[in-house]
Amino acid sequence: MQTVYQLDDQGLLLHEREAPTKGHLQVMVAPPAVPAGHVARWVTALHPVVDTKTYGDPGTGSWEVIEDHRKDKLWLAHGRPYVLDTDADGQSYDGLGPVPAWLYAEEPPAPEPTLEEAQAAQLVLINAGFEQAAKALTAGYPEAERLTWPIQQSEALAWAADNASPTPYLDGLAVARGITPEDMRALTLAQVQAFQAASQQLVGTRQRLRDEINAAATVADVRAVVWPSGGEA
Numbered sequence: 001m002q003t004v005y006q007l008d009d010q011g012l013l014l015h016e017r018e019a020p021t022k023g024h025l026q027v028m029v030a031p032p033a034v035p036a037g038h039v040a041r042w043v044t045a046l047h048p049v050v051d052t053k054t055y056g057d058p059g060t061g062s063w064e065v066i067e068d069h070r071k072d073k074l075w076l077a078h079g080r081p082y083v084l085d086t087d088a089d090g091q092s093y094d095g096l097g098p099v100p101a102w103l104y105a106e107e108p109p110a111p112e113p114t115l116e117e118a119q120a121a122q123l124v125l126i127n128a129g130f131e132q133a134a135k136a137l138t139a140g141y142p143e144a145e146r147l148t149w150p151i152q153q154s155e156a157l158a159w160a161a162d163n164a165s166p167t168p169y170l171d172g173l174a175v176a177r178g179i180t181p182e183d184m185r186a187l188t189l190a191q192v193q194a195f196q197a198a199s200q201q202l203v204g205t206r207q208r209l210r211d212e213i214n215a216a217a218t219v220a221d222v223r224a225v226v227w228p229s230g231g232e233a
Contacts, residue, residue, distance in 0.1 A: 005031060005042075005056075010096075013040040013063075024048065027056035031063045039068040039096070070095035075104040078111065118222040119213050126213065129227025130206040137198055156188040 001018045004026040008014055013031055022028060025048050031040040044061025046054060054060055072095070074082040082088065082103055084095045093100055113121065138146060151169050158165040167185055174184035209225050216222040 002028070003030070004028060007042055007048075007056075011042045011044075012096075013042070022056060024052070025056075027061070029056070029058050029061070029063065032065060034065055037068060038065050040065055041096075066097050067099075068096060069099055069105075072105065074099065075107045076102070077104075078108045081107075113219060115216075115219060115222065118219040119216065122213050122222050122225060123210060126206060126209045126225070126227050129229055130202060133202055133227075133229070134199070137195060137202075152188050153192045156185060156192050159185050160189050 001020055002022075003016055004019045004022055005016045005028075006014045007025040007027060009025070013034070019026070027042050034040050040063050042056070042061050043064050044055070046060055048055045051060075070084065074084075074093070074095075076082050076088055082093070085092055088102065091100070091102060093103060099105055148169070152173075155165070155167040155170050159167050159170075167181065170184050170188055171181045173188075174181045177184065179187075205228070209227065212225045213222055216225065
């Protein structure tokens, strides 16, 4: 029995084993130590089929140790992983040898957005912050009840301007609720005024932040404009 070193079709070392005779794509010369991230390759001028009897014998070739990136994830650009052996603008890489300059071993950072892109992205975040805050104003009320708010508001504001103004919808609510029409009008007016004050603050804040985003001269300035609860593009 003798130790043989099995190659693949590319001449790369697969493993070693004991065998009575040398077989196809087997080398009789021990390879050098192979560090992590590398592979040994047999370099010879002989052909494994044409020169089958002497292929892999001592003196017919030599080992070289090369980088092996076949199991590594490589990148063309941010968000663009590279698939080995595929064409990329007329270039390809099989994972063997040094990583070419047009590939990256780690995903590159996202490119800096343009000012216009940053403004659009930041406004989305501002609007999301506004929507989240606005939800608190209507939390706990069923949708069907919220649909009645415009008429309740209209009657309450009309009554506040002129106590003789009719409030048929509010009067009906008062009967169903078991309170006087006067109390119903006063309660509704207080709710309307509280909602207006809160919504004014939210809407005004959103508009101010939008104006600041539109006036920003740099991406950094844009990203500094955040909804009071935080967040940035």
